[in-house]
Amino acid sequence: MSSSNSSPSAQSTSPQSPILSLWKAYTQNTSDRLKFIDTFLVFLMASGVIQFLYCVLVTNFPFNAFLAGFASTVGQFVLTASLRSQVNPENRSEFKEVSPERAFADFAIGSIVLHFFVFNFLG
């Protein structure tokens, strides 16, 4: 997730920096599927940050449109993060009743409901 953003700056300080070792552990221990999800998460985060900066720096004029856009990135982010933790094999013990397939179905339904409201709120 956001660890990937900060890694380049951390490289220069010291090779034993915790952030660097975190990055290493992440690249080694994470499956490609989860990395794929993480890429999407980073994209959503970047999109949300850009929208927020636009709102603060330029204008928040159609406030509902901003809220709809921002909420869609935030909502999609948490739904995707939920999906990530549900399909993560390390969390298998916690989600006894949620299989990966079920998790994806939940994710799809949640996203549809979310974007229904987003669409309604765009104005």
Add this chain to the structure above:
Amino acid sequence: MSTAYPLPTNLSTTTVTNTASLLRIVALGLISAAAIASRLFAVINFESIIHEFDPWFNYRATRVLASQGFYEFWNWFDPTAWYPLGRVVGGTVYPGLMATSGVIYNFLHAFHLPVDIRNICVLLAPGFSALTAWATYMFTKEMKDESAGLLAAAFIGIVPGYISRSVAGSYDNEAIAIFLLMFTFYCWIKALKTGSALFGTLAAVFYFYMVAAWGGYAFITNMIPVHALTLMLMGRFSSRLYVAYCSWYAIGTLSSMQVPFVGFQPVRTSEHMGALGVFGLLQIVAFAQLARSHLSSKQFQNLLTVSVVAMGVVGTFGFIALTYMGWIAPWTGRFYSLWDTGYAKKYIPIIASVSEHQPTAWPSFFMDLQLLIFLFPAGVILCFRELRDEHVFVIIYSVVASYFAGVMVRLMLTLTPVVCVSSAVAFSSLIDTYLDPTQPEGEEESEADSSNGTNTAATPSKKEKAKKPAASTSALNDIVTAATSQSSSKSKSKGIWGLDTRLIVIVNAIGMLSFFVFHCTWVTANAYSSPSVVLASTNPDGSQHIIDDFREAYYWLRQNTPQDAVVMSWWDYGYQIAGMADRPTLVDNNTWNNSKSHIATVGKAMSSSEEVAYPILRKHDVDYVLVIFGGLLGYSGDDINKFLWMVRIAQGVWPDEIQEPNYFTPQGEYRVDDRASSAMKNSLMYKMSYYRFAELFGGNNAMDRVRQQTMPKVGPTLDYLDEAFTSENWIVRIYQVRKEDLLGRDLKSANAFAQGKKKKKSKPVSRRKAIPV
């Protein structure tokens, strides 16, 4: 023999489970029927009629929705309310209730069932009470098991604390809101338990429905974050919590902003900021957890803790800064009045004047909850024994709701569900323990025979189940049997011997339950089923006498006055006048923000003398003034008893002209008889109430039956108003405001001139008037 009573052994597991689920369905059906039936007292004793005040507006809005469609309703501007301002109804209303009725109406009509919209409105609350019973069953099932769920459903079905707001005809937001409250909580618990985003989404959707239906949605908005925060502080953060909370919050908040009346409040007001804060905190904690899973260096964990704490501090300060910069609205007055019970009386008399905003009296807890109020703490303590995540929820809910119920009468409604849930947990634990046929003879035997002991009888397979320490939720008594078998293995002598002890306790318990049923039925029939539009009294021979003054007067207005005649009354009756008489009103029960001065204007007109009030009336185009007077019949909810609130509210805006102490006698008594203060006697309200009242007693002393005071023999006179209508029992009196005199005289002298022909009559009046001055 190690069981207290013989158990059939030749039953298969499937038979038992099938019978049990059939019995549960039948029981739920009967509970729903009982819940609906006990709410029909009002319809049977009176008729199918909308009750009280607010429901009349909801009914009127629903009629617009049903006849003109949703878009017309959405854009409805009501020019007759708050004359001359009007009211944008679509943007100032929680549309959930009307939309629900509209959907039911259109659904039935699609099947060519021509049901009148009034009957849908009248029966909506009983119908939803059956759904509430079901939602409570589901909720309690998550807490303990199905048997506790059934008890909770039965409790919520008939408990007066909930019936008080959901009898047939009580067509108010609370009618559907309690179902939504319980079902949202159920979805939340389910989402938290399974970690499923589906249930989180469901919780959000029902939260949206709740937001659309009732202003009390803020209770959910704060309950769920408090629960999540408590779990985190208890060190119980889990990915399931993250999934449940985030899916609920992200979708729920966005959806709640779709309701025009709520608008941007969820991101702009302090009441909603707690949920946002917990949301942010969860993101940080979840990220920290993820990072920790990749790394286990001590140094790094310290770094993480520091950064999490720093982010929390920054967030808090950011919130405070935003509040000061005006981005986030500070707490509103209604919120403060929850913490400081004296706040409303000091600063917002309009809120304090509503009787349901008063602090709750002790007896009403017993009246509304009866034996449940004693079982309630026991259930909360039982929740502490297991203390799973969902039990924490019930504990927090009970603490918070108990406080709120003590502050405000109407919030008893939010306490009632949790009381039912935890009482059901306590009661079913008691029954489970005493129905369990296990005899505590020895360690091995008791474990071997810990079989199921409800009416559905036991099976060999259940014995095996009970041996496992982790009790599955499916079986009825497994948790308790497992608990008892565990405890009996520790201390062998604990348990219940024989049939006699069991019988004594069970018979007592059933006795308590039946008393509860009697109490609930009695309270419902006697206290909560009056429409208050139609009153009932008992004739000497015991038969019922219907007092129908309100409708008599409203229909008089409807049929004898022009369509655009403006009626002034105290705000309580605004919705009824609009609904039944269909006439414009100055003020009504929708006490929105800028209404304060408007209501105060009416208060001023009512509490000042005729000469002062007349220009106010003329300025607001008032044609008729309506007062409620109970002095003849002993109807205590009349305007003279509400009069001091009018004075107080007027005083809030015009402290120089209206002063509350002027309306008391020098001894500080509130009197209406000879000794009443002059301000009281000259006030428009007093004059309109007692005008010609003394004549009714034909020379005897007139008696005000509400205040038990003897009225003066000669009543007040009116110069600026004409009596237009007085209902059969004098409850409603309507006065017409005179137009300016054609010859330009002021109305008082014109009146005196007109009465000059009958000097005999006017003289004693003037003499009388001289006495008190």
